[in-house]
Amino acid sequence: MKIKNITTFLLKVPLGDQRFYSSQCAFPERNSLLVRIETDTGICGWGESGQYGPGEPVATFIETVLKPRLIGKNPLDINVLWEDMFTGIRDFGRKTTGIEAMSGIDIALWDIAGKFYDKPVYELLGGAFRKKVLGYATGCYYRGEDVxxxxxxxxxLKDEASGYIDAGFTALKIKVGLLHVKExxxxxxxxxxxxxxxIILMVDANHAYNFHTAKRIGKFLEEMNVHFFEEPVVPENIxxxxxxxxxxxxxxAAGENEFTxxxxxxxxKNECLDIIQPNIGCAGGFTEAKRIEALASAYHVQVIPHCWGSGIALAAALQYCATIAPSPHTAFECAPENSPMIEYDKNVNPLRDSLLTxxxxxxxxxxxIPDGPGLGVEINMSVLKKHLTKT
Incomplete structure (x- = not known):
């Protein structure tokens, strides 16, 4: 079996008056960069990358840098291909765009492998510790005409939060960082x-604070019985x-903005975190995410992956969650104390809710957790074409 073609699909859905803000920026649209790898046997695999910023640079990187290295190669040689891509871009792509591009390709390769062997990705990665994972709703962004x-x-805001609980969620992550601390x-x-x-409550600042401000609001979060404080300061502030x-x-907790x-x-090694949050579509795909998990286990740090994007991103994160060992082991695992949770973004997102069959x-x-071959999901091509802006 050989790789015949690699195609990217840039999807965008304008949100209109449903746009929202985090501490860092507005979200006027939902976007996603999907990657499809076709083989000469007819098996195709799907991946996703370019989830944080614009997808165009990642698509260009895949098309001009990585695709020529992969055409004609055996898609089942996943580790070999990962190392070939990484060493090939080491001088100019060890972070951000290059690794995001590799991540989408790696996810698609594992999807192909699962379909080839007729097994879900989690079985190929060593088996499932669980067949379902505690979901936490991510919401309570800044909304309305005047955020x-x-x-x-x-x-x-209170009605929104209560609505997630009424929908069955027992854990909720909310956003902070755009307003004054007292607000x-x-x-x-x-x-x-x-x-x-x-209710398990978590707070995400998207690195909005300097140290003393993060400490001030962190003391208040203790009083509010908050489970984790995500990205309180910028990623560089070790x-x-x-x-x-x-x-x-x-x-x-942090790590969504880290790579490999x-x-x-x-x-x-600097003992920065209690929880690390690799994003499968950004940190290096399944191949590297399992290495990151192994590294974290050596430092006795819990892994709870970050998830943002389309239904492909969510399916990949679920497959990964199945394979994460309890940290530490107990006779009956207990989320979130020693087993992973899955982030379930509750903002409007047709690319998650309508894109898959x-x-x-x-x-x-x-x-x-989907148990079909590969990622366990398939793309609804008519929906993809509806939101397609670039191939």
Whole structure:
């Protein structure tokens, strides 16, 4: 079996008045860069990359740099191909765009392997510790015509948070970092009041704070019984992460903006984090994500992957979650203390909810892991074509 062709598909869905903000930027659209690898036997695999910034640079990197290296190669030689790609771009692509491009290709290669062997990816990666994973709703962004008028939106914020709990989720991650700290505290308190004390609550700043501000709001998060504080400071602030972890009585999480095991090694050896969050579509695909997990286990740090993008990204993250060992082992695993959770972005996203021929099943807060061959999902090509902006 040989790789016959590699094609990228840039998808965009404008959100109109449903656009939202994190601390860093507006989201006026949902976008995704899908990767399809075709073989000479007719088996095709799908992957996803380019999930954070514009997809165009990643698509160009795949087309002009990686594709020529892969055409004619055996798609089942996944580790060999990963090393060939990485060493080929080491001088200019060890981070960001180059690794994102590799990630989408790696996911597609594992999808091909699963279809070839008629097994889900999790079986090829060594088996499943679980067939379902606790999902946490990600929501409570900044919405409305004036996102800075937080008082006007407080009731809507409480209703939104309560709606996720009514839908069956028992864990919720909310956004902070766009407003003054005292205003953010009011938002957080309102959400905690709305969902009650039994709900697992997590807070994500998207690296909005300097150290002393992160410490200030972190002390308040302790009072609010928050499970983890995600990306409190910028990814480069290694000392800040380490000191916050030593200072605050809650878990510090980060890693979505890191790439390959070499990047995660710096976070781990400097004792920066309680939880690392590799994104399969950015950190190096399944191949590298398993290496990152092994590295984390040596430092006794929990892995809870980050997930953002289309249904392909979610399917890949679910396959990965199946394979993550409890950390540490107990007779009955208990999420989130020692087993992974899956991030379930609850913003409007047709690229997750309509793009696949299958739907993701969420029951009692748990998301079922697809058990079909490969990623266990297939693309609805008519929906893909509807949202396609570039091939």
């Amino acid at each position: 800075l008028d937080y008082k006007k939106s407080l009731q809507n 953010e505290m009011e938002r957080i308190a309102a959400i905690r009041e709305a969902v009650g004390n039994d 000392h800040g992460y380490k000191t916050l972890r030593e200072t605050l009585n809650l878990a510090i 095991r070499f990047g995660y090694l710096e976070l781990l 299958e739907t993701f099943n969420v029951n009692d807060g748990f998301v079922q």
